[in-house]
Amino acid sequence: MSTRYLDDLNADQRRAVEFGDGPLLVIAGAGTGKTRTLACRVAHLIEQGIGAERILLLTFTRRAASVMVRQAERMLGSDDVRTVWGGTFHAVANRLLHVYGHAIGLAPDFTILDQGDAGDLLNLIRHDLGFAKAKTRFPKKQTLLDIYSHTVNAQSSLDAVLKRYFPWCAHAKDGIVEIFEAYVDRKSAQNVLDFDDLLLFWKALSELPEVGDVVGRRFEHVLVDEYQDTNSIQSGILRGMRRNVSNIMAVGDDAQSIYSFRAATVRNMLDFPDHFSGAETMTLEQNYRSTQQVLDASNTLMEQAGERYTKNLFSHRPAGHRPVLLTCADEPQQCNAVCDRILEHRERGVMLMDQAVLFRAGHHSAELEVELNRRKIPFHKYGGLKFIEAAHVKDMLAFLRILENPFDAVSWLRLLQLLTGVGPQIASRMMRDIGVRTDSRSAGDCGGGRRQEPFSTPLAKLRDAPPVVPSAARDEFEGIRLALLDCLDPSRNHGGNVDGISASGTVAVEIERLRLCYAPIFERIYDKSEMRLRDLEQLELIAAGYQSRGRFIADMTLDPPSSTSDLAGPPVLDEDYLVLSTIHSAKGCEWDVVHIIHVADGMLPSDMSTGDEEGIDEERRLLYVAMTRAKNHLYLYFPLRYYHTKHRRGDGHSYAQLSRFVSPKVRSYMNLGGGTKVGDDDVDTSIRVDSKSVRDQVRNLWRS
């Protein structure tokens, strides 16, 4: 028996791995080997004779799950581990609901609305109910979705959510209620679930008397990563899942809780002993990632937090370099400084892949990206706008979603409106013609869990009694119609659509077919269609790896390709590239060299979050997360001056202030430096004063 992997653990980690039955909470600081501990736990459980398929490993991203499974695989030297149920709450919910959803009246061919789709649906309702032209200001689709989502995820009343987080929308409460009602109805009529529904339905499922027991007992052990970033509904799910079997291990770090906008709450960690009786708690404090210098600065940062945290990380790694705070004249200089440092490290042998640039908001890297391109430094960007959010990619997925779920009105609406002369009204009429209901009354019978035959539904009507089409759109519509029908034609498609499993390679074939009819529309609507066409080819390439259309669509929705340039061209294996990432997306990652840019008040903390203490505390934790990603070298960059063209006020620039988090005490653990070797004479340090008016001036940049 090869238990060699246990020898690599320290005493605390080992206790966690070898913990017996019952609930366990592990408080694991940054870089304390959390991932390895979880992976070992998985390996250990399997070695103890627990079937891999009886282990549920809930992580924050799909990638985290697969990393751990691979590690466990290596430890055991076998691929037994593959059948572990690993993934995000949402992905697991999707999988379980396909199996057990019928128990709560869900047809198994439901499709999932991503954030954009959900917003579109809300917007549609907002228009239908006449709130778009109301005299009083009414919340927009994104705000509506945020309110809805927060209410669901925090499991709290609409009143409370409005009052606490959206006070400026409180006046519209009645209308919001009306919209939410319709939203719920329409989703059910269309056989679609949004992200929140996945959790909501899973929770309901887990709480059912009989099926809930079956679902819960299916898993002997439940392991949860990043517990500090779970929300109330997720905690409810876990309690539902552990009514009969009490084995649960949750791992988290209260100092790294950065998802309160998704209603995540540290309370889940604090309340763990109440939620799971008999729970034990352990703490991991030895950091293996960073040098003591990086930890000193990070620990000091957290000392200022409103709440005191009990952990203090220590490292036994040999002394390294002090973090560096670089003051730059302005943003262009910041870009130069970052590039210079990156290349310096590269020349000293640090691969680009072992370096990362981190920032608060997706667009903070815009200028840097231009400079990187100019200097021909390859990079992949994580977070921010994604491949999947591009209009043309969404169009193609809408085609596929209609094939999967012909009642998906959001997708129909999207597609039909691509046609010339077809807007919301005509599209709705056409949908009614083929039996896709846009209102709240259910069209198909979704109860009973019986799968719809592909041709018993709108697609049959599309084939046998096509709707009337405006003449300008006739040709293009006919193209779409034939393409959709071709995709479902058994003679062309190796048996077509049986139980959602199409014959091998069919999804890719479908995309290829659909692209034919989409191409002319595509070229009419979008410019730069060359670039966009490549995206569609890429989509087809990804689809080639899938057998089931349903799986493909679900994966693209729940776990879309995270890096924009992942898809830019054919992947070259030994290609070296720099990582750009939002801090949120950098969670759980580590790099040899970390560059944090825009460490200025208004950026970090974001002035969107400086309203209350809690918000500011979370921003501080964000900087903490960013800093603790560094293994050996940590750089913080701060531009003194921001140029702004948008609000033409004064001379077009204003002075920023160093982030309030980088206090004198924190600075005392850093080396201070100018941004660039060239052009330092441009820096007028005398201007850097603690003046209120300066601060206000900066704020005016983003406000008003």
Added chain:
DNA sequence: GGCATGTGTATTTTT
């Protein structure tokens, strides 16, 4: 009435 087109404006973080 309904759609295409132009203009202005606001842009955190993600499953």
Added chain:
DNA sequence: TACACATGCC
């Protein structure tokens, strides 16, 4: 840059 809204065209 993408979206919401207003205007003008069929």
